[in-house]
Amino acid sequence: MTVDATGAAGTLGEVAVRAAGVWKVYGGGQTRVEALADVSADFGKGRFTAIMGPSGSGKSTLLHCLAGLDKPSDGQVFLGDVDLTKLPEKQLTHLRRDRIGFVFQAFNLVPTLTALENITLPLDLAGRKPDQDWLTTVIDTIGLTDRLSHKPAELSGGQQQRVACARALVSRPDVVFADEPTGNLDSRSSADVLAFLHRSVRDFHQTVVMVTHDPAAAAYADRVLFLADGTLESELVDPTAESVLDTMKQLEAAGAEHLAG
Numbered sequence: 001m002t003v004d005a006t007g008a009a010g011t012l013g014e015v016a017v018r019a020a021g022v023w024k025v026y027g028g029g030q031t032r033v034e035a036l037a038d039v040s041a042d043f044g045k046g047r048f049t050a051i052m053g054p055s056g057s058g059k060s061t062l063l064h065c066l067a068g069l070d071k072p073s074d075g076q077v078f079l080g081d082v083d084l085t086k087l088p089e090k091q092l093t094h095l096r097r098d099r100i101g102f103v104f105q106a107f108n109l110v111p112t113l114t115a116l117e118n119i120t121l122p123l124d125l126a127g128r129k130p131d132q133d134w135l136t137t138v139i140d141t142i143g144l145t146d147r148l149s150h151k152p153a154e155l156s157g158g159q160q161q162r163v164a165c166a167r168a169l170v171s172r173p174d175v176v177f178a179d180e181p182t183g184n185l186d187s188r189s190s191a192d193v194l195a196f197l198h199r200s201v202r203d204f205h206q207t208v209v210m211v212t213h214d215p216a217a218a219a220y221a222d223r224v225l226f227l228a229d230g231t232l233e234s235e236l237v238d239p240t241a242e243s244v245l246d247t248m249k250q251l252e253a254a255g256a257e258h259l260a261g
């Protein structure tokens with residue numbers, strides 16, 4: 001299925017990232033796995049998109065290809081009008097550093113640095129000065145002003161993940177890619193992190209693409225794409241936890257029927 005929704009709820013907007021006929025094939029012969037099979041999708045600028053699907057359906061592979069962390073076997077990925085699949089590794093590294101933010105399930109903070117130093121690390125590495133107004137806005141929004149001098153080990157999991165989100169946003173990237181950002185968190189901390197990502201989109205026009213297993217997490221997004229066996233099977237605009245759950249059940253039932261048939 002080709003999904004061509006450049007924005008949610010019928011608003012046609014600019015495209016931040018585009019997958020065009022993306023394939024990712026591992027192995028060959030009897031061990032050949034089509035992790036992605038001809039996936040095409042647009043991810044609107046200033047939108048929050050969730051990617052869902054059963055285990056092994058290709059979610060992480062798609063996220064990694066979209067973020068330039070992995071090369072598709074075939075097809076193209078555009079960040080704005082730059083084709084990531086054509087970029088030499090060095091330019092790709094610079095582009096990831098300057099234009100993309102990442103949030104992973106394991107918070108990946110540097111243990112010897114304070115929360116503030118972790119947040120500004122991407123800019124320090126790039127030799128850039130933070131935009132003070134934006135830095136203050138991000139820090140105010142994550143709600144950790146009184147914890148900035150703490151090391152990661154002195155913060156809860158939810159607080160560490162909010163620091164990781166702030167780090168992803170500090171350079172005002174074109175897109176933040178989040179891979180199961182709430183996978184290690186309890187429901188209260190998950191809600192804090194998701195509310196922050198949601199606010200970064202709604203109030204600050206950032207763009208977020210998030211892989212999740214959790215229907216409640218997906219409900220924070222403007223739009224949910226559902227993968228099954230490496231292909232896009234379905235899409236929901238303005239999702240609720242209930243509508244996401246229903247769609248997942250339908251896809252699972254269709255998958256079971258397909259296997260039985």
Ligand SMILES: Nc1ncnc2c1ncn2[C@@H]1O[C@H](COP(=O)(O)OP(=O)(O)OP(=O)(O)O)[C@@H](O)[C@H]1O
Pocket residue numbers: 026027033034035053054055056057058059060061062
């Ligand atoms: N490096 C690899 N070599 C071989 N097969 C791989 C590799 N990486 C992923 N795969 C396969 O590609 C398919 C998609 O994997 P992927 O990790 O993208 O799925 P996922 O939907 O993110 O799964 P999960 O929800 O369990 O994390 C799976 O069948 C997986 O076994």
